[in-house]
Amino acid sequence: MEASTPSPSSCHASSSPFSIAVVGAGLTGLSIILSLLHHDLYNPRDITIYDLRRPADTPDPANSSGVVLTPNGLRVLDALGVLDRISSRCWLSEYRTYKNEDDETTRKTLITNEALYGYKNHRLWRRILLETMLEMVSERGVRIGWGTRFEGVVDESEKGDGVLFRVNGRDESAGMLIGADGIHSSVRKYVNPDDAGPEYTGIAGVLSHIPWNSVEWPYEDYERACTIQGKPGALVLMPEDREGSIIMVAMQVRMEDRSREQWEALGRDKEFSRDFYANTRDKWESRTAKGIIDAVCRHVDTTFLWPFMRMAPLKKWFSEKAGRVIIMGDAAHALPPSSGQGVNQALEDVHALTRLLLLLKSKPTLGLKNSLAFWQSLRQARVDAVFDWATNKTNVQRLPLAERERLVREGKVIDASNAENFDDMRWLYQPDTDNIIDAWVSQQG
Secondary structure: OOOOOOHHOOOOOOOOOEEEEEEEEOOHHHHHHHHHHHHOOHHHHHHEEOOOOOHOOOOOHHHOOEEEEEEEHHHHHHHOOOOHHHHHHEEEOOOOEEHHHHHHEEEEEOOOOOHHOOOEEEEEEEHHHHHHHHHHHHHOOOEEEOOEEEEEEEEOOOOOOOOOEEEEEEEEEEEEEEOOOOOOOOOOHHHHOOOOOOOEEEEEEEEEEEHHHOOOOOOOOOOOOEEEEOHHHHHHHEOOOHHHHHEEEEEEOOOOOOOHHHHHHHOOOOOHHHHHHHHHHOOOHHHHHHHHHHHHHOOHHHOOOEEEEOOOOOOOOEEOOOOOOOOOOOHHHHHHHHHOOOOHHHHHHHHHHHHHHHHHHHOOHHHHHHHHHHHHHHHHHHHHHHHHHHHHHHHHHHOOOOHHHHHHHHOOOOOOHHHOOEEEEEEEOOHHHHEEEEEEHHHOO
């Protein structure tokens, strides 16, 4: 169900210094709004969301696939009441399983369950999560201005009175402006005028969705969530619904960088995606892998290309002038989708920022800009650790065999056969955010 919202011409931000405007009605923007409402930091009538496109109109390939929710992110969604609404539609998993071309399980590692971290991993269609959160925001009476283009910050009061900004050719104002407008953020240009934009990691994913029953599996209880490794690389399988009836299939490939427009054009070229899979078929010895590729080629309309981008560490996640303009989520620290942490790290952003805003309400001497500088350093350290982990764990395990072995020999990555480096996920799934924030507050006197 899509939220019923005002038209762009009738949707205006509150001019109150206690109001907030959010650019981007995606998962990050909706999460921060639900969190601010949950903690009674803002009244719904003082919140306005702006987005150029409705979700159904957004060509972002992410909306055509699923999202993994790990315990660190699930904890936030649970507290906000989101998890109760989506859990029955999620695929639940506890293990990371790898298979060889003989369909033998070479490694099956317990990565999460309720006893260890409070939750199993959840996966569901991204659009379902987005629709659920839109419904919750709409129920609270928050205004969403669809079809609204953010055109820049006009002025920001150093006295803390708020931010004057332009949308659709008109000036609006709010006490605070949050940019949750994704990897190609427009708000980021005000916070970091010299920002060069996202960096291509050198790897792209070619993804597809196939019905589980479209493949002749070698045995009945074949794992629906697994990675098949072989000489050509790796076929990654991930269920997208509770029953596992639809499976995402993904392969990663090294490709030269292109302009944004060129990437989008190539992503629309279904023949390219089909040929990519078809050209690897005969390099596989596995009959199962060949069957999966045949199914992908029969469902070529579901394929899409996803260049893996990341943001180099930015100088600022908030405006230098008064700290009243903030960026978060992919706008501040995009991670490659292969990390499975993009949404979860955005949710950690939300939790930490909300906690600090609550503390500022009772301890205004902490100072907004001082608190935001701490928030940025805390979160950047987490994002850097996740990127390093994904480089050694996920991306490498999806490369062709010869390249994986070369990188290990050269000491550029960790040997994944050493399970000790990959089993204990407490550092990721149980962040010590609250204690770190409390310690910082104590140090401020």
